[in-house]
Amino acid sequence: MAMNTPYPPENPDDEELELLACGRDLATVWEHAGRPDTDPHTATCPSCRQAVADLEHLRAAVLPPAAPPADIDTTAVVRRVMDAVRLELRPGRTLPLGEADEDSWIYESVAARTLRTAAEQVPGVLAGSCRITPPGSRTHPTRGPSTVHLGVTVAYGQDLPDTIRAVRESLVRAARQHLGLALGDLDVTVTDLHEPPSQPRETRP
Amino acid sequence: MNARWGPDDDEETAVAGDLLLVVRAAEGDEEAFEVLVHRHAPAMLQLAERLMGSRAEAEDAVQDAFLSAWRSLPEYRGEAAFGTWLYRIVTNRCLNLLRARRPATDLDAVAEPAAPEHQSSPVRAAESHAAVRDLVQAMGNLSAEQKVCWVLREIEGQPYETIAQAVGIRPEAVRARVFRARRMLTEAMVAWR
CATH class of the missing domain: 1.10.1740.10 (RNA polymerase sigma factor, region 2, helix turn helix motif)
Known part of the structure; x- marks a missing residue:
């Protein structure tokens, strides 16, 4: 808040200069109103005091009662936003599924959802970015094992090698059982450690 | 989830x-x-x-x-x-x-009073009806930029630099707009001192 910042350069815009009867500039008087280091002149000058009182009257008239945002009912807005989002076609990359003679494809975002869910089956794991790249070029993907890059965050204090191993196993299983997607390179990156969400806090003596 | x-x-x-x-x-x-x-x-x-x-x-x-x-x-x-x-x-x-x-009007031009459904909300009921009416009308006369800069500054409590980034103008221009808005609104309230 400006209350704590040093005084800004005064009157950057000469057009806005408006002088009170005492010769002080109104914009500056208002900017300084309410600060602990207010110009001593303002405290006694009738023109300055009236100007400050006018601003305070305005503020008192418009300042909203302190309604916490949490009390606002957002149900309708959230529903409308998500309805619109789900109707939007956001065609992503398609991945080939199955054998070489098949013609089945899946959107990367859909396959990624399955893989993220699989990763999060492992306790203490939250999945972030999940990119699945089929062999071939970006414009002409070919059939074959896809490369997966998955970012995860892991709860503090967990054994990372064990956790990553469990994530990889879960991914391979889900790719095979739920998608029929052959996985090649599987790159799991721990991007952060997070606080275990559901653990009860330590009680202090 | x-x-x-x-x-x-x-x-x-x-x-x-x-x-x-x-x-x-x-x-x-x-x-x-x-x-x-x-x-x-x-x-x-x-x-x-x-x-x-x-x-x-x-x-x-x-x-x-x-x-x-x-x-x-x-x-x-x-x-x-x-x-x-x-x-x-x-x-x-x-x-x-x-x-x-409201298409940008000359600030000196007489703007039409805001329609009731467009009433600028954050006016407290503590003021008299007539004072509220005058204030709401004055708010309706602010330009879009003045209104936005003023609300972000006075009601949202944002620093000038933040407002400048949000609105896409220089901090000096934000200051000038906040000042003009304060000027117009306090003017509308003068009769209700």
Whole structure:
């Protein structure tokens, strides 16, 4: 808040200069109103005091009662936003599924959802970015094992090698059982450690 | 999913929690985006209602802003926190709606009184009816930029630099607009001292 910042350069815009009867500039008087280091002149000058009182009257008239945002009912807005989002076609990359003679494809975002869910089956794991790249070029993907890059965050204090191993196993299983997607390179990156969400806090003596 | 991304204890946790969700939403994860919408909708609705002066218009603005955010997410590089980024999008959406609502008029020109459904909301009932009417009318006479700068400064309590970034003008220009708005509004209240 400006209350704590040093005084800004005064009157950057000469057009806005408006002088009170005492010769002080109104914009500056208002900017300084309410600060602990207010110009001593303002405290006694009738023109300055009236100007400050006018601003305070305005503020008192418009300042909203302190309604916490949490009390606002957002149900309708959230529903409308998500309805619109789900109707939007956001065609992503398609991945080939199955054998070489098949013609089945899946959107990367859909396959990624399955893989993220699989990763999060492992306790203490939250999945972030999940990119699945089929062999071939970006414009002409070919059939074959896809490369997966998955970012995860892991709860503090967990054994990372064990956790990553469990994530990889879960991914391979889900790719095979739920998608029929052959996985090649599987790159799991721990991007952060997070606080275990559901653990009860330590009680202090 | 919502349960595991439950309410956050503090701001830092909230920002960290946003990070993962934003990455996922950018890759097309609608559920992750829904959690973000849930999380940020209250503050955005409050902001928009203060800017637009009506709940219905605020909801439209926020809905448009979230959709625009969804479309722009793949390009979002995280220079600002997601909440800050959204704040700018909502501010811009409201600014455009305010501009469209009343074509820019010469400040000296006599503007028509705001229609009742456009009444700028944050006027307390403590004032007399006549004072409220005058104040609401004066608010209706502010330009879109003046209104937005003034609300962000006086009601949202934002620093000039933040407003400048949100509105896309220089901090000096924000100061000038806030001053003009204060001038016009206090003038309207003079009779009710």
